[in-house]
Amino acid sequence: MTRPPGSGPGDPSVRADVLADTAVRALRAEALLSPKPGLVDARGSGAHDDMDLPLLLASAEALRPTFRAVADTAKRLVFGAELREELGRLGRAGDQAMSRATGEVNTHRGALWALGLLVAAIAGGAGDERCAAGGAAGLAALPDQWIPAGQASHGELVRRRYGTGGARGEAEDAFPHVIEVALPRLRRARADGRSEEVARLDALLAVMSLLNDTCVLHRGGRAGLRVVQLGASHVLAEGGAGTDRGRSALLELDHRLRGLRLSPGGSGDLLAAALFLDMLPWPGRRLRAELEVTACRR
Numbered sequence: 001m002t003r004p005p006g007s008g009p010g011d012p013s014v015r016a017d018v019l020a021d022t023a024v025r026a027l028r029a030e031a032l033l034s035p036k037p038g039l040v041d042a043r044g045s046g047a048h049d050d051m052d053l054p055l056l057l058a059s060a061e062a063l064r065p066t067f068r069a070v071a072d073t074a075k076r077l078v079f080g081a082e083l084r085e086e087l088g089r090l091g092r093a094g095d096q097a098m099s100r101a102t103g104e105v106n107t108h109r110g111a112l113w114a115l116g117l118l119v120a121a122i123a124g125g126a127g128d129e130r131c132a133a134g135g136a137a138g139l140a141a142l143p144d145q146w147i148p149a150g151q152a153s154h155g156e157l158v159r160r161r162y163g164t165g166g167a168r169g170e171a172e173d174a175f176p177h178v179i180e181v182a183l184p185r186l187r188r189a190r191a192d193g194r195s196e197e198v199a200r201l202d203a204l205l206a207v208m209s210l211l212n213d214t215c216v217l218h219r220g221g222r223a224g225l226r227v228v229q230l231g232a233s234h235v236l237a238e239g240g241a242g243t244d245r246g247r248s249a250l251l252e253l254d255h256r257l258r259g260l261r262l263s264p265g266g267s268g269d270l271l272a273a274a275l276f277l278d279m280l281p282w283p284g285r286r287l288r289a290e291l292e293v294t295a296c297r298r
């Protein structure tokens with residue numbers, strides 16, 4: 001069985017527009033998923049007073065040209081400092097496109113960072129999810145001499161105060177909450193016969209139960225993070241989003257997070273990254289019988 005050229009990841013000619021389209025679809029799927037505790041969803045603004053669903057969807061669409069440019073660039077340049085710096089330039093331009101689309105609201109900065117690095121790794125030839133995460137980690141760890149000095153981000157303030165790695169640490173560690181937490185939970189829930197919506201909600205809750213989310217830490221400190229992590233663990237212990245007890249615990253957690261103004265935005269971003277990897281037609285998945293080993297090219 002052969003694949004048409006450019007039809008999927010692992011194929012060096014995988015099309016940039018396919019990667020960009022999949023990244024935007026993943027962002028849309030995360031935004032639309034409901035009910036998500038504390039996050040913007042189809043029901044409303046969650047713990048945010050400056051975001052809603054149309055804004056998140058507009059933000060996702062505004063990032064499409066950036067994802068495409070990231071993929072084109074990663075096909076053109078070999079892994080190294082020049083590629084890292086070019087991705088930094090594109091990422092900062094993407095941040096500005098997001099800000100223009102949202103009136104300066106940070107809707108998807110963490111998602112652009114995670115998905116941008118994964119798109120680059122796949123466009124460069126990563127042939128499976130782990131290779132993509134590993135390639136993204138290698139890119140994240142390279143220095144970018146053009147990072148502008150400026151006001152410290154919320155993530156930076158939290159890093160200084162609590163010593164957590166945040167979005168940068170997650171990428172440098174090869175996205176453990178995507179590869180080891182979200183994707184296995186998503187697939188286990190599907191294998192157990194759960195609906196797609198429930199599988200995605202359980203994957204989100206699994207990430208929330210473990211992630212040191214700088215968005216939560218910035219708004220609620222360590223106490224806020226405990227509320228999010230223990231609350232998500234409790235929903236899963238009650239059976240997850242697909243059981244009556246789990247669903248009512250989820251709605252209680254949502255009520256609590258909105259009351260405390262706590263938003264697990266980093267978990268939302270990492271769910272989008274997991275959905276992106278899950279939506280791609282990896283050769284190892286489609287040709288499992290024929291391919292025993294899928295090697296990392298990068």
Ligand SMILES: CC(C)(COP(=O)(O)OP(=O)(O)OC[C@H]1O[C@@H](n2cnc3c(N)ncnc32)[C@H](O[C@H]2O[C@H](COP(=O)(O)OP(=O)(O)OP(=O)(O)O)[C@@H](O)[C@H]2O)[C@@H]1O)[C@@H](O)C(=O)NCCC(=O)NCCS
Pocket residue numbers: 048050070087088089090091092106107108109110111112113114116117144153154155156165166167168170211212213214215218219264265266267269270
């Ligand atoms: C490396 C960068 C991502 C910058 O990171 P940094 O931590 O310095 O900057 P932040 O501006 O704080 O953005 C990081 C966002 O990452 C998400 N996140 C948080 N924790 C984690 C985690 N543990 N793992 C992964 N991801 C995480 C989180 O995103 C969500 O939160 C958003 C809202 O957060 P915030 O801005 O704090 O807003 P509010 O609380 O709403 O503010 P107020 O209303 O209270 O004022 C939410 O929308 C989610 O997106 C963090 O926000 C990266 O940007 C960078 O260096 N880029 C340079 C370009 C580049 O090199 N790109 C290459 C690839 S294209």
Ligand SMILES: Nc1ncnc2[nH]cnc12
Pocket residue numbers: 030031036038039040041046048051056107108111263264265266268269
């Ligand atoms: N659904 C969502 N609500 C708020 N912030 C987010 N960041 C990423 N996804 C989000």
